Each structure stands twice: as C-alpha cells, then as structure tokens.
Amino acid sequence: MMSTLFRNGILAVSDRAEVERAERGSRLSQRLKERFVAGDSLDEALAAARSLANQGLTATLDRLGENVLTRDEASRAVDAYADTLRGLARGGLEPNISVKLTMLGLDIDDGVAFDNMVSLLETADTVEGFVRIDMEGSAYTERTLGVAEALHERFPERVGTVIQAYLHRSDRDVERLIERGMRVRLVKGAYAEPADIALQRPREIDAAFVRLMERLLEDGRYPAIATHDPALIRATQGIAVRMGIDRRRWEFQMLYGVRRDAQRALVRDGFGMRVYVPFGADWYPYFSRRIAERPANLLFVLRQLAS
Numbered sequence: 053m054m055s056t057l058f059r060n061g062i063l064a065v066s067d068r069a070e071v072e073r074a075e076r077g078s079r080l081s082q083r084l085k086e087r088f089v090a091g092d093s094l095d096e097a098l099a100a101a102r103s104l105a106n107q108g109l110t111a112t113l114d115r116l117g118e119n120v121l122t123r124d125e126a127s128r129a130v131d132a133y134a135d136t137l138r139g140l141a142r143g144g145l146e147p148n149i150s151v152k153l154t155m156l157g158l159d160i161d162d163g164v165a166f167d168n169m170v171s172l173l174e175t176a177d178t179v180e181g182f183v184r185i186d187m188e189g190s191a192y193t194e195r196t197l198g199v200a201e202a203l204h205e206r207f208p209e210r211v212g213t214v215i216q217a218y219l220h221r222s223d224r225d226v227e228r229l230i231e232r233g234m235r236v237r238l239v240k241g242a243y244a245e246p247a248d249i250a251l252q253r254p255r256e257i258d259a260a261f262v263r264l265m266e267r268l269l270e271d272g273r274y275p276a277i278a279t280h281d282p283a284l285i286r287a288t289q290g291i292a293v294r295m296g297i298d299r300r301r302w303e304f305q306m307l308y309g310v311r312r313d314a315q316r317a318l319v320r321d322g323f324g325m326r327v328y329v330p331f332g333a334d335w336y337p338y339f340s341r342r343i344a345e346r347p348a349n350l351l352f353v354l355r356q357l358a359s
C-alpha cells in the first residue's frame with residue numbers, strides 16, 4: 053500500500069514540468085543519471101554497448117524521449133533512431149533498438165506513427181536490425197498492438213513488442229502475439245494503472261508473470277524475459293529446464309545500471325542477457341519510473357553521495 057502510494061506520487065510528480073526543471077540540475081539527479089543512463093550522445097551509448105559486448109552481454113539502445121506532438125519532432129525522432137541503428141551496425145554491434153510510438157507521433161495519429169515506423173524498419177532491413185516497440189501506459193495498449201501487428205505483416209523479422217504482466221488483458225494479448233509469431237518482451241509493467249485495468253498486488257503480478265512467461269517459453273518466438281526479480285529469474289530457469297527449452301531460443305533482459313553483478317552472473321551461467329541501454333538528454337521521465345518502482349535506487353545513490 054505504502055509503496056503504491058509512493059509510486060503513484062512519484063509518477064504524478066514526474067509529469068510536472070516545474071519539478072522537472074528544479075530536479076534536473078541537482079547533484080542527486082546527475083548521479084542518478086550517471087547510474088541509469090549511458091550518456092547524452094550516441095557515441096557514449098555505443099561505447100556502453102561495446103563494453104557490454106566485451107563482457108558477453110548484448111544490448112538494445114533506447115534514445116530517450118516520449119510524447120511528441122508535432123510531425124516535425126516525430127520525423128526528427130525517426131532520423132535519430134535510424135542513426136542509432138546505423139551507428140550500431142557500423143560499430144560491428146548488433147543493430148537492436150527499443151522505441152516508443154508516442155515519440156514517433158502516436159499522439160498525433162496512428163497513421164503517423166505507422167508511417168514513421170515503416171521508414172525506420174526500412175533502415176532496420178538494410179542493416180538486418182531489430183526494433184522493439186516498448187509498451188507505454190494503458191491508454192496506448194490496443195493502438196500500440198494494432199500498429200505493431202500491421203508492421204509485423206510487412207517486416208516479420210524486424211519488429212517485436214512488449215507485454216505487461218500486470219494488465220488484465222495480457223493473457224489474450226500473449227496468445228494473439230504467439231499466434232502471429234511476433235517476438236515479445238515480457239515485463240511486470242511500469243505505469244500507475246487503476247485496478248479495473250491492472251493487477252495491484254505484487255504477488256498477483258508475479259503469478260501472472262510466471263503464467264505468461266511459461267506460455268511464451270513454450271510457444272513464443274524468441275521471447276525476452278525482462279525482470280530483475282531473483283524469484284522470477286529462478287522460476288524462468290526452472291520452467292525452461294523442465295520443458296527442455298534450449299537457452300538459445302529465448303533471453304533474459306535487464307535495465308542498464310540495475311543488478312549489474314546478476315547480469316554478468318547469468319552470462320557466466322550460459323544464459324542470453326540483453327541490457328536495455330537508455331541514452332539522450334531527455335532522461336527525466338525514464339528515471340522517475342526507475343525510482344517509483346524501486347525507491348531503494350534513490351537510497352543507493354544517496355549513500356554513494358554521502359560516502
């Protein structure tokens with residue numbers, strides 16, 4: 053209950069521009085940013101991806117930003133995402149990125165986001181890359197799935213999306229995407245959602261995560277199991293062994309800067325581990341969600357500042 057209140061409070065604050073301006077400049081914010089964001093520039097993100105690759109981890113790069121309201125901003129985002137794909141390919145790294153449809157014009161119109169994604173996926177095709185469409189708040193779920201499915205018809209090798217275990221609708225959506233053979237990343241869900249839309253109790257969200265993970269391991273196409281939760285990681289490993297599923301048919305994913313030791317330990321144990329690497333100047337909403345889901349992240353940085 054406390055943590056839900058705290059989370060909703062932080063998420064509400066994260067929308068307020070004046071708080072954002074005050075926070076951005078603070079020393080604490082800078083330290084948080086250093087911990088969870090790979091840098092402002094593409095070069096810094098590529099260096100982070102290379103350093104991960106040297107340790108046996110793969111990456112997906114996320115150029116931060118969300119909710120653009122003009123076509124010009126959306127087409128600048130397409131260019132920036134396309135540069136990211138090309139930069140990865142040029143650097144001999146796997147061209148794998150994660151994008152948000154609201155950054156590509158979903159708030160203007162589904163067609164704008166679709167057309168921008170087509171242009172981005174044409175670039176992905178030329179570098180044999182992959183574009184994951186992140187899942188945003190529940191107001192966007194159906195539209196995001198609709199756009200992702202239409203894109204998957206045209207670019208079946210190049211595009212995938214995300215399912216949030218906390219949504220009541222997710223069992224049906226997982227079946228829908230398994231049916232299509234679309235790659236799915238499974239997450240708990242990061243947005244504050246009401247009880248009629250999403251599960252609220254951690255234990256229920258975990259149970260849904262396990263149920264959906266099992267379905268994806270069984271019949272999904274190269275699913276990504278994205279969590280830092282040790283119990284869910286163990287459950288995934290146990291189910292994969294019990295079902296005799298080869299480790300090369302799925303992967304774990306975690307966020308940059310979170311449980312770095314666990315990331316490396318999983319690689320040492322022979323599991324695929326992809327790190328979600330955010331970069332760019334527009335980092336405030338991203339790290340607000342990281343603090344909301346785990347206030348201990350804030351304490352961690354405060355302790356470092358104090359020492």
Ligand SMILES: Cc1cc2nc3c(=O)[nH]c(=O)nc-3n(C[C@H](O)[C@H](O)[C@H](O)COP(=O)(O)OP(=O)(O)OC[C@H]3O[C@@H](n4cnc5c(N)ncnc54)[C@H](O)[C@@H]3O)c2cc1C
Nearest residue numbers: 186187214239240241242278279280281305306307310328
């Ligand atoms: C690769 C990736 C992509 C994502 N994409 C999306 C998306 O598109 N849409 C979306 O809504 N959400 C996304 N998320 C966020 C996700 O929905 C969760 O909010 C986030 O992952 C936190 O949930 P968790 O499963 O890690 O477990 P939590 O419930 O946050 O944590 C469970 C346990 O994990 C351990 N743990 C967690 N964090 C830490 C830490 N910093 N240090 C040490 N231990 C820790 C602790 O033991 C904790 O009790 C993504 C997450 C990942 C990893």
